[in-house]
Structures are given as C-alpha cells and as structure tokens.
Amino acid sequence: MKIIDIQAAGLRGATPEGGWANEIKPDDCVHTLIAVFTDEGVIGWGSSFTNDRLVQASLEILEPLCIGENALEPERVGEKLHAHTFWLGRGGALTHTISGIDIAMWDILGKVTGQPVGRLLGGRYRDRVRPYASLLMQEPARLSEHLHSIRAQGFQAFKIGWGPFGRSSNTVDEQIVRAAREAVGPQSTLMVDAGASDAFWHQDYKWAARTAEMLAGYGVYWFEEPLAPDNLRDYLLLRKNSPVPIAGGEVLTRRQSFLPWLQRGAFDIVQPDVTKVGGISEERRIAWMAEENGVRFIPHGWNTALGLAADLHLASASKHTDMVEYLTGSPFIDEIVETKWELDASGMLPIPERPGLGISLDLDAVEKYTGKRFRLP
Numbered sequence: 175m176k177i178i179d180i181q182a183a184g185l186r187g188a189t190p191e192g193g194w195a196n197e198i199k200p201d202d203c204v205h206t207l208i209a210v211f212t213d214e215g216v217i218g219w220g221s222s223f224t225n226d227r228l229v230q231a232s233l234e235i236l237e238p239l240c241i242g243e244n245a246l247e248p249e250r251v252g253e254k255l256h257a258h259t260f261w262l263g264r265g266g267a268l269t270h271t272i273s274g275i276d277i278a279m280w281d282i283l284g285k286v287t288g289q290p291v292g293r294l295l296g297g298r299y300r301d302r303v304r305p306y307a308s309l310l311m312q313e314p315a316r317l318s319e320h321l322h323s324i325r326a327q328g329f330q331a332f333k334i335g336w337g338p339f340g341r342s343s344n345t346v347d348e349q350i351v352r353a354a355r356e357a358v359g360p361q362s363t364l365m366v367d368a369g370a371s372d373a374f375w376h377q378d379y380k381w382a383a384r385t386a387e388m389l390a391g392y393g394v395y396w397f398e399e400p401l402a403p404d405n406l407r408d409y410l411l412l413r414k415n416s417p418v419p420i421a422g423g424e425v426l427t428r429r430q431s432f433l434p435w436l437q438r439g440a441f442d443i444v445q446p447d448v449t450k451v452g453g454i455s456e457e458r459r460i461a462w463m464a465e466e467n468g469v470r471f472i473p474h475g476w477n478t479a480l481g482l483a484a485d486l487h488l489a490s491a492s493k494h495t496d497m498v499e500y501l502t503g504s505p506f507i508d509e510i511v512e513t514k515w516e517l518d519a520s521g522m523l524p525i526p527e528r529p530g531l532g533i534s535l536d537l538d539a540v541e542k543y544t545g546k547r548f549r550l551p
C-alpha cells in the first residue's frame with residue numbers, strides 16, 4: 175500500500191484562547207488537520223500544532239519524500255523525513271508537520287491491520303484513562319463558576335493555567351488557587367500551570383520556589399511550566415526542592431531535545447505534545463526514555479480530537495500514564511468527531527477499541543472549520 179497524496183487544512187473560526195500575552199483570536203489558525211491518502215483507498219488522519227500556511231510550506235518539502243512510500247511503515251517513513259530535513263529547520267514547523275503525517279500513518283496501519291493503535295504500540299495496559307479538564311485561569315469568582323460547570327460535566331481532575339497567574343501578585347495567585355480548590359472540592363485532582371512559555375515571562379526561580387510551597391498547601395498535584403522553558407538549570411534545582419511535582423516539556427520537539435531534561439532529572443512529569451514532537455513514533459520513544467529515567471509521561475493535549483485520540487492510544491500503551499489532558503471548550507476536540515467523547519460515571523474516558531485511532535471525523539464539522547479544502551473521494 176503506497177502513499178499517493180497528502181492534504182492539509184487549517185482549523186479556524188472557533189480557536190479557543192490560549193492565554194497568550196499576544197492572545198489568539200477565533201479566526202487565527204494554530205491547528206492544522208492532515209490527511210494521508212493511499213492507492214488502496216484507505217485514508218489516515220493526523221493533526222499538527224501549527225498554522226496551516228507553515229504546514230503547507232512544509233508539505234512542499236515533505237510530500238515528495240512521502241509519495242510512493244509504504245503507507246504501513248510510519249516509524250521508518252518518519253525517520254526518513256527527519257533525516258532529510260536536518261538542515262531545513264528541524265524542530266520547528268517541519269517537525270510539527272511530520273507529527274501530523276506520522277499520526278495519520280499510524281491511523282492507516284491500524285485501519286489496515288484491524289487493530290487500535292495502542293495495541294500496535296505494544297499492547298494496552300488500560301482501556302480507560304482519566305481525562306483532566308484543562309482551562310484558563312480567570313479572576314477567582316469567574317474561575318470558580320467555570321470550574322463548577324465543568325465539574326458538572328463529570329470531570330474529576332482539573333488543570334487551571336495561564337491568565338493572571340504569576341502576572342499580577344502573589345496574593346492574586348493564592349486567591350485563584352484557593353477559589354479553585356474550593357470549587358473542585360478536596361477529593362478532586364487539581365493541577366496548576368504557570369504557562370512560563372508565554373512571551374516575556376518575567377518570574378524567576380525564587381517566585382517558582384515560593385509558589386510551589388503555596389501550592390503544596392492546597393494539595394496541588396503538579397506545578398507545570400513554572401520556569402522559562404529553556405532554563406534547564408533552574409528546573410533541575412526546582413524539581414529537587416519543590417514539595418509538589420514539577421511538570422513541563424510542552425514546547426520541546428524531537429526526542430533528542432528531551433534527552434538532557436530526562437537524563438538529568440528536570441521534571442517529575444514530562445508533557446510532550448504528539449502534534450508537535452514528531453508524532454506517535456517520536457512520542458512513544460520519549461515515553462520510554464521517561465520511564466527509564468523515573469519520569470512520568472502524561473501527554474500535553476492542547477490540540478484537536480485527533481491529538482486526543484493519539485494521546486489515548488499512547489496512554490493505553492504506556493505503563494504509568496493514567497491521565498490525558500482534555501482541553502475544554504474547544505469545538506476542535508468536541509465537535510469534529512462523529513461519536514462525541516463521553517466520560518463514564520467515574521469521570522474516565524474509554525480508549526477507542528476500533529482500528530486505527532478509532533475515531534471517525536464528522537466531515538461536516540471539519541468542513542465548517544476548514545472550508546472546502548480537503549478533496550475527499
């Protein structure tokens with residue numbers, strides 16, 4: 175089975191806010207869907223965390239390397255793409271685009287072999303996983319109201335991030351966390367994401383260390399991106415000294431970039447994004463590296479339904495991955511699938527058992543957010 179065509183289309187019209195200093199608007203495109211077509215009619219779907227124009231430009235380089243390739247060999251084809259683009263901007267939009275192609279190829283492999291991707295990755299340790307609801311921080315009263323409404327949807331784990339946290343005062347930081355803990359109750363899992371990969375993040379190690387102490391008082395499960403994302407030295411120090419686990423790594427791409435962070439022990443929890451790092455092939459190797467280095471792997475999932483499906487399969491195939499990120503309030507997660515995501519009574523999400531990624535896209539919803547850009551048979 176050979177690859178004959180690759181198409182991409184950006185999602186816009188309902189892009190959720192990212193909490194960025196330079197805030198994204200609904201019509202901005204930061205997620206692009208990718209479809210890989212084969213000569214036997216099987217189509218695989220993937221997703222890339224970047225703008226569609228960057229994906230289109232990357233595909234001009236990558237697609238010729240894919241045409242005629244065996245559509246059932248995602249890992250080898252992915253390695254070929256990485257190896258042939260070494261000089262052309264590795265780690266950036268090219269790698270993000272390779273991620274989408276790789277996810278689509280695993281989808282194809284699963285569809286052809288009749289197996290869910292997680293089984294092809296080596297086996298399913300679990301059939302369901304706890305999704306944690308991810309949402310932006312707001313001032314305490316509004317955040318509290320928002321958390322109550324999300325809790326009513328059945329979630330039992332929550333992550334609040336970005337917004338005013340670390341950007342206003344220590345007093346405001348604590349008011350936000352106190353309000354959140356009160357809203358979700360003492361039994362729920364609560365995480366806090368400083369979002370220090372935001373532009374011009376100005377806090378330093380002292381703030382992070384002090385804030386980690388404050389978070390411990392509210393039973394916070396992990397403290398995410400508390401430091402500027404390239405500050406390896408302070409991450410090493412903070413992980414050693416913080417009473418709460420330290421999470422990070424969402425901006426890193428390529429497995430090689432994760433090596434020093436994992437080997438030297440910068441994180442308690444590593445959060446690679448499957449739509450950025452190089453896809454499922456790359457992320458499972460990062461997951462393995464994490465495991466060997468005593469770091470938990472819990473995927474970053476601020477992306478799309480296809481990214482979430484890939485995360486679920488990676489979680490099924492990873493020994494210690496019992497949670498995935500669920501971005502709340504995004505039609506690109508909730509609306510573009512035919513069968514809506516549904517939590518069970520314990521707030522768990524079933525991992526698809528059908529072949530491939532195991533989800534079907536609602537093509538009308540895809541068209542609504544991409545325009546008529548996919549030329550499907």
Ligand SMILES: [Mg+2]
Binds near residue numbers: 398399
């Ligand atoms: Mg984050």
